[in-house]
Amino acid sequence: MAVSKLLSLSFLILLVSAPTLSISNAKPSDAASNWTRKGRESGLPVPRFVSLKADRARMRIGPAFEYAIEWLYQAPGLPLEIIEEYGHWRQVRDCDGITGWMHRSLLSSTRTAMVGPWLQSMEPLRGRPRKGASVTAKLEPRVRVQVLTCSRAWCRVFTQRGGVAGYIQKSSLWGVYPQETID
Structure with a gap:
């Protein structure tokens, strides 16, 4: 019995000290x-x-x-x-x-994208690529958009329903990589 406890403790120490493999709900x-x-x-x-x-x-x-x-x-x-x-x-x-x-x-x-399925609320579509810019529409999670351009932090998109164009934060989209730019 002492051996099994020692093996269990060694295994636990190995798990705690091993590099962490993250399995999460990441995009x-x-x-x-x-x-x-x-x-x-x-x-x-x-x-x-x-x-x-x-x-x-x-x-x-x-x-x-x-x-x-x-x-x-x-x-x-x-x-x-x-x-x-x-x-x-x-x-x-x-x-x-x-x-x-x-x-x-x-x-x-x-190129199309989807407003993040992981989001809990509507995402603002803005008139300019900055946080303080006026909101032209609010998009629900899973709304599909056509991607027109993307910079480091913002994408200019066109909604397939409603026909509204504007800017949305890249981190709020599934369909564009974080470091990707689209001209």
Whole structure:
């Protein structure tokens, strides 16, 4: 019994002193922004954000038509993150962390984003890229927007419903990496 307590105590000390591996509700794009590589098929950066082009898109469990369909997406303009490439197939992740494979013909390079699903309240859309600027609209979490430009801290966006343009803090969007700029 003394040995098991000693082993348990040693294991506990090892866990406390080991480097911490953080598993949290962080936005999926946070980790991806720290590394990029070239996709083996396209030569484009992986990970990267794209949007859903098709009115109906099937997410499969593997990179071929023979694999089972896991989800059916019916949201053109939905931002998705490509995390892997295999032939004509792209492994994608949505804002909820769901991953699967979609044929590249279903995806578009048009940049869209979603007001952060992690937010608890509406996010202001401003007339200028600064905190004190006038508010032109308030956007609910999960509202999709088209990304026009992004600087270090702000993105100029266009709402797909309502047709309002303005600036929103980049940290409030899923679909743009923290260090990314878009012209």
